[in-house]
Amino acid sequence: MNELTINLKPHDKIPMYEQIYSYIKNDIQGGRIAYGEKLPSTRALSRHLEVSRSTVELAYEQLLSEGYIESEPYRGFFAAKIEGLYHLPKVRARLPEKEAQKEEYQYDFTPNGVDLGSFPYHVWRKLSKDILMDDRTELFKSGDAQGEYSFRNAICSYLHQARGVNCTPEQIIIGAGSDYILMLLSTILGRGYRIAFEDPAYKQAYRVMESLAYETVPISLDQSGMCVGELEQSGADIAYVTPSHQYPTGIVMPMRRRMELLMWADKREDRYIIEDDYDSEFRYKGKPIPALQGYDAGGRVIYLGTFSRSVAPAIRLSYMVLPGPLLAKYQEKVKFISSTVSKVDQMIVQRFIEEGYYERHLNKTRALYKSRHDTMLEALRPLLAVCEVFGENAGVHLLLRFHAGVSEDELIRRAKECKIKVYGLSDYRVRRREGERATVLLGYANLSGEQIKEAVKQLTQCWGRITEQTE
Numbered sequence: 001m002n003e004l005t006i007n008l009k010p011h012d013k014i015p016m017y018e019q020i021y022s023y024i025k026n027d028i029q030g031g032r033i034a035y036g037e038k039l040p041s042t043r044a045l046s047r048h049l050e051v052s053r054s055t056v057e058l059a060y061e062q063l064l065s066e067g068y069i070e071s072e073p074y075r076g077f078f079a080a081k082i083e084g085l086y087h088l089p090k091v092r093a094r095l096p097e098k099e100a101q102k103e104e105y106q107y108d109f110t111p112n113g114v115d116l117g118s119f120p121y122h123v124w125r126k127l128s129k130d131i132l133m134d135d136r137t138e139l140f141k142s143g144d145a146q147g148e149y150s151f152r153n154a155i156c157s158y159l160h161q162a163r164g165v166n167c168t169p170e171q172i173i174i175g176a177g178s179d180y181i182l183m184l185l186s187t188i189l190g191r192g193y194r195i196a197f198e199d200p201a202y203k204q205a206y207r208v209m210e211s212l213a214y215e216t217v218p219i220s221l222d223q224s225g226m227c228v229g230e231l232e233q234s235g236a237d238i239a240y241v242t243p244s245h246q247y248p249t250g251i252v253m254p255m256r257r258r259m260e261l262l263m264w265a266d267k268r269e270d271r272y273i274i275e276d277d278y279d280s281e282f283r284y285k286g287k288p289i290p291a292l293q294g295y296d297a298g299g300r301v302i303y304l305g306t307f308s309r310s311v312a313p314a315i316r317l318s319y320m321v322l323p324g325p326l327l328a329k330y331q332e333k334v335k336f337i338s339s340t341v342s343k344v345d346q347m348i349v350q351r352f353i354e355e356g357y358y359e360r361h362l363n364k365t366r367a368l369y370k371s372r373h374d375t376m377l378e379a380l381r382p383l384l385a386v387c388e389v390f391g392e393n394a395g396v397h398l399l400l401r402f403h404a405g406v407s408e409d410e411l412i413r414r415a416k417e418c419k420i421k422v423y424g425l426s427d428y429r430v431r432r433r434e435g436e437r438a439t440v441l442l443g444y445a446n447l448s449g450e451q452i453k454e455a456v457k458q459l460t461q462c463w464g465r466i467t468e469q470t471e
Helices: 016-029 042-049 053-065 088-101 121-133 149-163 178-189 203-211 228-234 255-266 324-333 343-354 357-379 408-417 449-462 464-470
Strands: 069-072 076-079 172-175 194-199 215-222 238-241 272-276 301-306 318-321 387-390 397-402 439-443
Touching: 016 053, 042 053, 053 069, 121 343, 149 172, 149 301, 149 318, 149 343, 172 178, 178 203, 178 272, 178 301, 178 318, 178 324, 194 203, 194 228, 203 215, 203 238, 215 228, 228 255, 238 255, 255 272, 343 357, 357 397, 357 449, 408 439, 408 449, 449 464
Parallel strands: 194 215, 194 238, 238 272, 272 301
Antiparallel strands: 069 076, 172 318, 301 318, 387 397, 397 439
């Protein structure tokens, strides 16, 4: 091939080298330039198109880098074999179709919701402005690997007052989100541990630890939480628990079971409990039970917490409290890893806590969620003939367990037909259980009181035939 007739547009916004590149690429993709066919030399093509040689060379370099053409020394450029090559233009054409296939729901009962309408934007802006107005070069220097000491001290004080956690700022490690904290913890622990998870489980933590190549084992729950007898028989070295509000069942672990877990951990030197204090801030009946960590005399509990749930998901600010033996391992093995949270964000949240805004925000959201929780329970009354409610009085979701003969898939499918998204408990199971009664989760943090009433009313109607069949 000596020539390529390309209709170049010198005044177009697209550079001429890119026009040449696109023309040749499309011809190779379309088979108009066959595999192995020789292309014009850069000198010949530049002369034919009346453009500079460097323009053609740029186009050929791009085609070479993407594998559309091959260069053979002293012979020239040839069209490459592109069977199975990823065709980006075709994928782009399919993207709108995929977007169109996304399900549209009028109401979404996600159990992971956070009411961002109640977020104190004006306070956050004020604190951000105050911190950034101080022209301090220290603010933009690399900070403490564990997180800023003053911020860790604020967390330490809050945890002691609100959750009964006994720790010092030296034991606290700050990280960008719970996933990062778990990955950092895995580096501190090392390999060789078998980790027991509640079943049903907080699947994100389960997936993270599995992806880090830990052996995992599911442990059944009873009315008090993780079954310690089964845990003992499992051969696990670490138990991952959510005692304040088990996710997703909502079980609050009583004191006796907590003591049994601590006794299990004390039996061997290399055993630990990871306490994820999930949803501990939102309890609507009775006084919250202090954290398991506060009763740990043997240095066995690794305490995890986050501000993503109680403030806003985008903050991506989590922390862990390490017991003494693991703190020594952290100092020895991973102290060199820099903090993943900016000093500015740490200082904003620190001021948010110290100046009382965090406590006021929690009180406000707790009252808001309590109102929605009560509205949900009242709206569900017509369904109580065919199901029972559990997991209420804490967190931001509750569960409906249906009578025998009702399929979880059928419940979800019928809700979907009414443009309502609900979530099945089976999605949180590590082990599938045959014959288990259908159970769905209904979260209420993202919905207003009126939306809850209307959505539950529609659910009652779309599940109406099931009601008739089971009555």
